[in-house]
Amino acid sequence: MEDTIVALATARGETSIHILRLSGPQAGTIISKCFIPQSLERWSRGENFTLNLGIFQDENKVLDQVLVGRMLAPFSFTGEDVYEVNCHGGVFVAQRILQSFLRHGARFAEPGEFSKRAFLNGKLDLIQAEAIIDLISSRTDSAADLALNQLSGGLSKAILDLREGILEILAFIEASIDFPEDEVDEMDRKTLETRVLKVITEVRHLLEGSKTGKILRDGLQTVIVGRPNVGKSSLLNALLNEERAIVTDIPGTTRDEIRESVSVGGILLQLVDTAGICETDDLVERLGIERTWRALETAELVLLVVIAGHPLTNDERHILMTYSEKTIIIVNKIDLLEDKKIVSIPEEVHWIPFSVFQHKGFDELEIEIQKRVYRGEVISASDPLISNVRQISILELCCTSLEQGLSSIQQGLPWDILSIDIRQALQYISEITGHNVQESLLEDIFSRFCIGK
Secondary structure (H helix, E strand, O other): OOOOEEEEOOOOOOOOEEEEEEEOOOHHHHHHHHEEEOOHHHHHOOOOOEEEEEEEEEOOEEEEEEEEEEEOOOOOOOOOOEEEEEEEOOHHHHHHHHHHHHHOOOEEOOOOHHHHHHHHOOOOOHHHHHHHHHHHHOOOHHHHHHHHHHHOOHHHHHHHHHHHHHHHHHHHHHHHHHOOOOOOOHHHHHHHHHHHHHHHHHHHHHHHHHHHHHHHHHOEEEEEEOOOOOOHHHHHHHHHOOOOOOOOOOOOOOOOOEEEEEEEOOEEEEEEEOOOOOOOOOHHHHHHHHHHHHHHHHOOEEEEEEEOOOOOOHHHHHHHHHOHHHEEEEEEOHHHOOOOOOOOOOOOOOEEEOEOOOOEOHHHHHHHHHHHHHOOOOOOOOOOOOOOHHHHHHHHHHHHHHHHHHHHHHOOOOHHHHHHHHHHHHHHHHHHHOOOOOHHHHHHHHOOOOOOO
8 A cells, every 4th residue: 555556447458548556655755757648737736637749759769759647645546646648549659657656656556456446435334345346347238237236335335234234223222231130121131032033024124135246246047948949049139139159940050059148137147058968879969959948957947949830849848847847938939820729828837928029029039037136026226236246145145143142132131142043144245345355355355456456
């Protein structure tokens, strides 16, 4: 934190401009050695949040004409003095400016070090820091909106409210321990039980929403399955809007898994097109079918494609019986039907009349996927959703500790025993926001950032 750090904040390579970010206690001194502003009077006023045109030079040699942005502590992203140099986008130009900063005392920033300093200086908490990674890596509008909500503090407020509730419970218990001469009546235990139960309910509600949050962040593992030549690869190509899989009238064309990603209704589907399930003597095709059955076991969503007007096969019925909760039946090729019955499907299983050829059923499929992800609830961008695996696992541990504390209250155990579980719950929830976190965890989190972020 005593060093002044510098890094290229834009992607390497030729581009219109490059941005170099300088942050730390000596940032102002270092920039003054290299930057000659066009308006010295304006620069000398030291105004915050300004862009200043000038010349960047080193050892009396002009390196580039630049724009320098000045953001002074404590109002910058890192909470330190920050200068951003906008130079022309040549790789060589940016490298020379970077080397100049290093010669004048700056140190090359580690991955995520700017964001780490922002966290250590109290400019953002650990939830917001991790949301930066999610925003950068988001691949759908829903994932980006979720990350932006977390970055703006929506989830942090919900977690901090829970932490405050646990602190109040702990204070209630500690007061009872500190004043043993005051008789604790049954009313106090009932009050404590009500408070703990309230926090548990709020934690469970947040954990329930994490199922949706995780899907919006990471996507839905989706397997397209069915007998040969039902239109699985055609469906994949239509969803991707490109000819990704080979489509022929010959059964068994797809023999291995094809994996792609696509956004459907704002939900990222991690699609797997599989080999058609059937009896075969072909060794390669049989190996592909074995992979299909394995893919079904780990899938979060199964798109079972069947042929309109044809009875279900034993394999299709087995899939319905085994994976009914996560299966959507796509009754394909309805355009080929005349007066035949579409297909005999159990009433409890949702199915969609479909024609990949005529592009029918895609809107209905989108709606059905959204229903499953949001579970019938209306969720807006402002709703706090927890989506990070680390945060979810810690919140589950916090909930377990609170439930153990509730059990101790109901069993009438001494107050000092009650405090153990509540303290543990407080420690867990503090790890989510960063109020209580080890350096090794910080290193692990911020090392995932790119250099310059």
